[in-house]
Amino acid sequence: MSTRRIRHYAAALTTVSLLALTLAACGDGPAADDAPARSGPAAFPVTITDAAGDKVVVRDRPKRIVALFDVNVATLDEIGADAQIVGIDDFAAAPKDAPASLPRIGGDNFQFDAEAVVELEPDLVITSIGTEDALDQQLRDVGIQVLSLGYPGTIDATLDHVTTLGAVSGHVDEASALVDELRSGIDRVTDIAADTAPVKVYYETDASVSGKPYTVGPGSLIDELLARAGARNVFADASGFAPQVSFEAIVDAQPAVIVLADAKGFVGPRFLGAVTVDSVEARPGFDTIPAVRDDAVRPVRADELLVPGPRLAEGLAALLGAVHPELADEATAAAQS
Amino acid sequence: MITRARILVAVLTVVALATCSVALLAGSRWFAPTTAAQVLVESIRGEAASDPVDTAILVKLRLPRVVGMFAVGALLAAAGALLQLVLATPLADPYILGASGGAGVGALLSLWLGLLGGTALAAFAGACVATALTLAIGRAIGGSPVHLLLSGLCVSALTGAAMSVLLLGTAATGHGAAPALAWLLGGVIPSDWSTITAGLTVAALIILGSLLFGRDLDVLTLGEDPARALGVRPNRVLLVVVLATALATGIAVSLAGLIGFIGALVPIATRALLPASARMNVPAAALLGGTSLVLVDALARTVLRPTELPAGVIAACLGAPIVLLVIRGEAVGRARL
Secondary structure (H helix, E strand, O other): OOHHHHHHHHHHHHHHHOOHHHHHHHHOOOOEOOOOOOOOOOOOOEEEEOOOOOEEEEOOOOOOEEEOOHHHHHHHHHOOOHHHEEEEOOOOOOOOOOOOOOOEOEOHHHOEOHHHHHHOOOOEEEEOOOOHHHHHHHHHHOOOOEEEOOOOOOHHHHHHHHHHHHHHHOOHHHHHHHHHHHHHHHHHHHHHHHOOOOEEEEEEEEOOOOOOOEEOOOOOHHHHHHHHOOEEEOOOOOOOOOOEOOHHHHHHHOOOEEEEOOEOOOOOOOOOOOEOHHHHHOOOOHHHOHHHHOOOEEEOOHHHHOOOOOOHHHHHHHHHHHHOHHHHHHHHHHHHO | OHHHHHHHHHHHHHHHHHHHHHHHHOOOOOOOHHHHHHHHHHHHHOOOOOOHHHHHHHHHHHHHHHHHHHHHHHHHHHHHHHHHHHOOOOOOOOOOOOHHHHHHHHHHHHHHOOOHHHHHHHHHHHHHHHHHHHHHHHHHHOOOHHHHHHHHHHHHHHHHHHHHHHHHHHHHOOOOHHHHHHHHOOOOOOOOHHHHHHHHHHHHHHHHHHHHOHHHHHHHOOOHHHHHHOOOOHHHHHHHHHHHHHHHHHHHHHHHOOOOOHHHHHHHHHHHHOOOOHHHHHHHHHHHHHHHHHHHHHHHHHOOOOOOOOHHHHHHHHHHHHHHHHHHHHHHHHHHO
16 A cells, blocks of 8 residues: 555544544554664564564564655665565556566455465565554464554654564664765755755645645654655644645645645656646635745646655655755755765 | 514524624634725725735625525525425425436436536526426325335435435546535535626525415415415425525535535424414524524634535534424423413
């Protein structure tokens, strides 16, 4: 499943029952308790605290991993565990060297094919938020080890997430290298915007509900990234990490820059209700917003970059480029070097 | 009693105007009454706005929202009052003849097909089709109010099933779950002046009709045979009422999504306070319904400001206990007499 689907799931929950804070707490993510930082590949058994707070002991280096959720797949691929992946969900991008025949095990509307997972004879299934009832328990009932890692909701949680995936897949050193690389990349990009005055930014994730788009609230990964990109999230005081706001609230906030994570051409073809810069500028009352008057309504490729995975430094650079276009090239270079 | 009723309608009118005025002042930005008056006067006279942001928020965004919500509440409550009278049950509401399910199916169908802009129209068409179906089946199995209720029950069950299938479908096409949920929870903000005007017109026509033909409606509550003896054709009155309520519900749903409780509870409350006369109950219900929804919507945008809550949720949470108190108070009052 894509992160956007997870966010929608979370947003729906926020709407219905204001459970957002609970979910945000889940987003802090699990940590590898006993994962030795630099002790090489032979560190099994590994004990992990999963998203539900339970201790999970992975006894041996898994040879057959089924991984759900694109960030899990991308991170495993990046740390050299791609050869161990025997199945992924319908929405994740396949590892770079994976055969086209790599089995997909569903994920539409959180419907997974548990039987297909069992047939793959995995020794470890890595799941995420929202799959507990749909899949995890069924697999545990037939004796398959499931590790639900939750959705990393902060930069630190993302780095812990990488460390955890390295520990459970037996790629501790590669994971450690990726964490160092991400951390220094994020720090280098953060330094670029450190001296600029924060710009008021409205970040839109989805405007498919007429007149009430979704944005990012306090405690969300994007809110944290915005702060590092020389921006001040105008809805940093909203409730929940995926709050719904009215056009009125956006006009009232008078953002200097509008970042669109829901723009046509920047989101997948299955995204319902993608907007364009023109359609956003044409909304009632938006002609009074500085971002609209100054042509500072800018789309980003959020689904690929602004997710808690191995491209997070690149994502932060893209966000910084959208907020401060004059620093875009410098930021891109800093993320890569 | 008539005097008491007239006083009540007069009080309701004043309260409605006062509530709408306060609702115009409340939101992400609070306006002083003098500022708001100045902005409105400038806008009406076509003068240049002294503060364009105030004008954008008050005139372009908040005014259609407040007036639209008043229209929706008035339509639903008037339709509910009419149906409770002619179907001779306080359990009737605008949705009981399948209009809500029909509107939901229409809205979800348009989302499923990716026709985001056509959602309101599709909801309206769905409400009309489902009510027509209820009417046709009701007449085929007998044509009395009870047959109509039974038919509505069946159509609602069918549309409920269709909605479940479509909800899975919209989720499966990627990102339809959030807007679909918003529709079902009544989380849509009225913005289109032509639909709002149509809604106000239909509400006014229903009030006018109930004033002109109130005697026919009242006679109908005596039962079909006494009504016939008094020169009223029950089936014709029933047909007109059903068509009027389908129109009212369709417009209401297309403006604001599915908002429950207002259409059921407001007429119960007015019925508890007023004599059983359509001439009194329908206008009173319309006024109280509009006022209630304006109030509920003002709370929805201010309680967790800037995060928006679905109006339907607040309507249910506040409406149910208040109406129970009104009914209980009335019962206690009667017992003392």
